[in-house]
Amino acid sequence: MESQGGSKPSLDMAALSMATKGVLITGILLLIASFLPWQKECFEVAGVPAFCGKASAWNGSGSFFGLMMGILLIVLLLFEVSKLANMSMQLPFTPSKASAYLGFAVVVFGLLKFVIVLTSDVSAGLGAWIGIILLAALGYASFLYMKAEEAAAAPPATEL
Numbered sequence: 375m376e377s378q379g380g381s382k383p384s385l386d387m388a389a390l391s392m393a394t395k396g397v398l399i400t401g402i403l404l405l406i407a408s409f410l411p412w413q414k415e416c417f418e419v420a421g422v423p424a425f426c427g428k429a430s431a432w433n434g435s436g437s438f439f440g441l442m443m444g445i446l447l448i449v450l451l452l453f454e455v456s457k458l459a460n461m462s463m464q465l466p467f468t469p470s471k472a473s474a475y476l477g478f479a480v481v482v483f484g485l486l487k488f489v490i491v492l493t494s495d496v497s498a499g500l501g502a503w504i505g506i507i508l509l510a511a512l513g514y515a516s517f518l519y520m521k522a523e524e525a526a527a528a529p530p531a532t533e534l
Contacts, residue, residue: 393470393522394454396515397477401451404484404508408432408444410501412491428499436490443483450476470523477516484509 390398411428413435418424431440453476457469465472484505491502 390458391518391522393473393515393518394458396511396518397450397473398454400508400511400515401447401454401480404480404505404512405444405447405451407501407504407508408440408447410504411499412440412487412502412505413494413496414499415496429496430501431484431487431505434491435494435496436487439483439487439490443480443487446476446480446483450480468523470519474516474519474523477512477519481509481513481516484512 408431410430412431413429414426416423416426429435429437432444433440450473453469453473456463457473463469488502488506488509491498
């Protein structure tokens, strides 16, 4: 049943900036990938694999960095959704800059987690390799936010 005289609010993906799309899509995919096995180790009994232990980004080696990556990623996604919902926020800097800084923080903590996974004595799981690709994409989307911020702050060129 449709309401009379009013239209339903909808999300127009075409109206979103490339940076917003990139942060939302890669952020959601990275959150999913954070629960995949980032580390695995199998134990053998008489040459037969008996037990395999796995750890996600949230635990295992470097769990502090994975935990910080996950928490900041959730904050970033909530911040992006609140911007889409046109919620007013009192920030000391622009929302684009806040998204870029949060995105860069997620990338830094994610890269630290990835390096610790690679240098630990257990093997890296599929989640770590998917995670590093998504971290690179999130870093690029955050870079796009910074470029948009610089373009908005630049004075318009005047013709002589």
